[in-house]
Amino acid sequence: MSETTDPAGRPGDDVLYDVVLIGYGPVGQTLAALLGQAGREVAVFERWPRLYGRARAGHVDHEIMRIFQSLGIAERVERDMFRATKYVFRNADGETLLTFDWDADGISGWPSDYIMYQPSIEDALDAAVRAQPTVSVHQGWEATAIAPHEDHVEITLRESTESRSGESASGARTRTVRARYLVGADGANSFVRTRLGASQTDFGFRETWFVCDLEPNVPLDLGFDNGQVCDPARPHCLFQLGARHRRFEFALLPGEDPGRFRDPRAAWELLAPYGVTPGKADLVRHAVYTFEAKLADRWRRGRILLAGDAAHVMPPFMGQGMCSGIRDAKALAWRLDLVLRGLAADAVLDGYQAERAPHVETLIRMSVEAGRVSCTFDPEIAAARDEAFRRGEVAPPPPFPHLLDGLLDTGAGGRAAEVVGRLAPQGRVRSGGRTGRFDDVVGHGWTLLLAPGADCDLTPGQAAVLDRLGARIVALGEDPADIDGYYAGYFARTGLSMILYRPDFYVFGAAEDGAAAGRVVDALGRSIGGPSQIPAVP
Structure with missing residues (x-):
C-alpha cells in the first residue's frame, strides 16, 4: 500500500495537491494516469486495500482504445482482448431479432469493439499510474468528510475496515488532506456525490441478474458466442470475456430469491444446458447484480x-x-x-457536464431499450415482440451519440458543423522514418490538422492561442505522409480543409478553406477564456 508521502517525499497530509481522487477503479485510474502525464500532483484514495481483481465491465470500443493508446497501454491490453464482430439478440427459437455490427475499424484507428477481461485493464492502468512520479496511490482509506473552501477542498479519511483486520472504527487511523480540486470516482454508491448534494434521475429500469465468469479448461463449443438470448423462460446472455474467459449472465425470475445464487451449484445448474460442467471450466466468479439506470443532476459544485x-x-x-x-x-x-x-478560466469546467451528461443520457436510454428487448418474462409479450421484429416494425437503434454542447465551436455552419463534436480520425502516417498510428508518430493533444495540400494563415494572436495550449499544427503531405490515403478520404468525404481537435479527440471546429481557419482559432480562444485566478502550478 502506498502510504503518506507524496512523490517529492513530503508528508502527504501537508501537501496541497492539485487533485485528490476518491476511487481507484478504471475511471479513477485513467484520470490519475492522465493527470500524472500532465505533471499534476495527485493523490488517490481507495477504500479497498488492493485492486478488485474480478471482472465487472466486459466491453471497450475504439474510442477507449485510443485513450489507452494515449497512456501507452493499448497494445498491452489488446493482447488479452477478444475482437468482437457481432453482438446478436436472439429469441428462444434462435431467430435473430437485433444485431450490433462491430465488423469495421473505428474512426479512432482501432477495431470497432473488443470484449475484455477487466482485471487485465486494471493491472495495465495501475502500472501506468504508478509510473507517474507526481501521483501517489493510497489504498485502504475511505473518505468520511469533505469541507469545501474558497481556494481548496479538505478531505478527511479513515483507514477502511477492509484494511484493519477487524479493528473497531474507533481504533482506526485518520488523516486530512487538501486539494485544489476533488473528483469522486467512487462508484454508484458514491460518498462524494452524497456530500455534493446531487440528486439522481431514475430512468425506471431495475433488473436483477446472476453473473457467472468462467475460465475454460477445454475449448467450449456453445453454438452461440456473443449475444442475448431473449427467452421469457429465463433471459440470459453469453460472450467471450477477453482472450481466456467466458461470461454467462442469467436474469432472476420474478419472485426468485437472490440468496440461493450464492451457492456455486446454482451456477452449474444454469450452465448445464450448454454442456458446461466443472470439469470443463473453473467458475472464477459468481455474483448477483441489480442493473439500474440513473443520472446525477449535478456533476460539479x-x-x-x-x-x-x-x-x-x-x-x-x-x-x-x-x-x-x-x-x-x-x-x-x-x-x-x-x-x-492558469491557461483557462475556471468556467471551462462547467462545460464538462454540459457535454458529457447529454451524451451519457442518450447511451442510458439506448441501454434501457436494449435491455427491455431482453428482459421480457411474459411469453405472450415475447411472442408479440418477436412478431414485431419479423415484420420490420421495430425501428433500428439510433446512431451512436456525439457531443452537442460544451467546449465546441457551436457557431460553425455548413460542412464544418457536421463534424463538430464528433471524433477526429486516426490513420497511419510516416514521419521521420517512423510508420504507425498518427498519435504514436506525431503525438496527441490539441491538434490543428490540415488536409493534404491545404494551407492556413493565422494572425500572431491566433498562433498565440494555439501556442498557449501547446497545440500542434500538422500539415499532411510528405512528412507526415498519409500512407494509406485514410486522411485524404476523410477530408474528401467531409469537404473540409482542416479540423481542430481537442486532447480527448473530439473535433472543436473545422473549416472548408484555409481562410476560415483563423475564425475557428478565434472561437477556441473565446471558449477557453482568460487566465484563471487560480495560481499556476509549474
Whole structure:
C-alpha cells in the first residue's frame, strides 16, 4: 500500500495537491494516469486495500482504445482482448431479432469493439499510474468528510475496515488532506456525490441478474458466442470475456430469491444446458447484480466534481458503462490541467457536464431499450415482440451519440458543423522514418490538422492561442505522409480543409478553406477564456 508521502517525499497530509481522487477503479485510474502525464500532483484514495481483481465491465470500443493508446497501454491490453464482430439478440427459437455490427475499424484507428477481461485493464492502468512520479496511490482509506473552501477542498479519511483486520472504527487511523480540486470516482454508491448534494434521475429500469465468469479448461463449443438470448423462460446472455474467459449472465425470475445464487451449484445448474460442467471450466466468479439506470443532476459544485458511476449508471446491454466513465476521465483531465496551469478560466469546467451528461443520457436510454428487448418474462409479450421484429416494425437503434454542447465551436455552419463534436480520425502516417498510428508518430493533444495540400494563415494572436495550449499544427503531405490515403478520404468525404481537435479527440471546429481557419482559432480562444485566478502550478 502506498502510504503518506507524496512523490517529492513530503508528508502527504501537508501537501496541497492539485487533485485528490476518491476511487481507484478504471475511471479513477485513467484520470490519475492522465493527470500524472500532465505533471499534476495527485493523490488517490481507495477504500479497498488492493485492486478488485474480478471482472465487472466486459466491453471497450475504439474510442477507449485510443485513450489507452494515449497512456501507452493499448497494445498491452489488446493482447488479452477478444475482437468482437457481432453482438446478436436472439429469441428462444434462435431467430435473430437485433444485431450490433462491430465488423469495421473505428474512426479512432482501432477495431470497432473488443470484449475484455477487466482485471487485465486494471493491472495495465495501475502500472501506468504508478509510473507517474507526481501521483501517489493510497489504498485502504475511505473518505468520511469533505469541507469545501474558497481556494481548496479538505478531505478527511479513515483507514477502511477492509484494511484493519477487524479493528473497531474507533481504533482506526485518520488523516486530512487538501486539494485544489476533488473528483469522486467512487462508484454508484458514491460518498462524494452524497456530500455534493446531487440528486439522481431514475430512468425506471431495475433488473436483477446472476453473473457467472468462467475460465475454460477445454475449448467450449456453445453454438452461440456473443449475444442475448431473449427467452421469457429465463433471459440470459453469453460472450467471450477477453482472450481466456467466458461470461454467462442469467436474469432472476420474478419472485426468485437472490440468496440461493450464492451457492456455486446454482451456477452449474444454469450452465448445464450448454454442456458446461466443472470439469470443463473453473467458475472464477459468481455474483448477483441489480442493473439500474440513473443520472446525477449535478456533476460539479465549486471544486468538487464527479466521474464515472458516481455520475451515471446504466444497464450493461450496450456495453457502455465503463466506456462512458473513461470518456469522463479524458474530458475532465485536460480541463483540470488547463485551469490548474492558469491557461483557462475556471468556467471551462462547467462545460464538462454540459457535454458529457447529454451524451451519457442518450447511451442510458439506448441501454434501457436494449435491455427491455431482453428482459421480457411474459411469453405472450415475447411472442408479440418477436412478431414485431419479423415484420420490420421495430425501428433500428439510433446512431451512436456525439457531443452537442460544451467546449465546441457551436457557431460553425455548413460542412464544418457536421463534424463538430464528433471524433477526429486516426490513420497511419510516416514521419521521420517512423510508420504507425498518427498519435504514436506525431503525438496527441490539441491538434490543428490540415488536409493534404491545404494551407492556413493565422494572425500572431491566433498562433498565440494555439501556442498557449501547446497545440500542434500538422500539415499532411510528405512528412507526415498519409500512407494509406485514410486522411485524404476523410477530408474528401467531409469537404473540409482542416479540423481542430481537442486532447480527448473530439473535433472543436473545422473549416472548408484555409481562410476560415483563423475564425475557428478565434472561437477556441473565446471558449477557453482568460487566465484563471487560480495560481499556476509549474
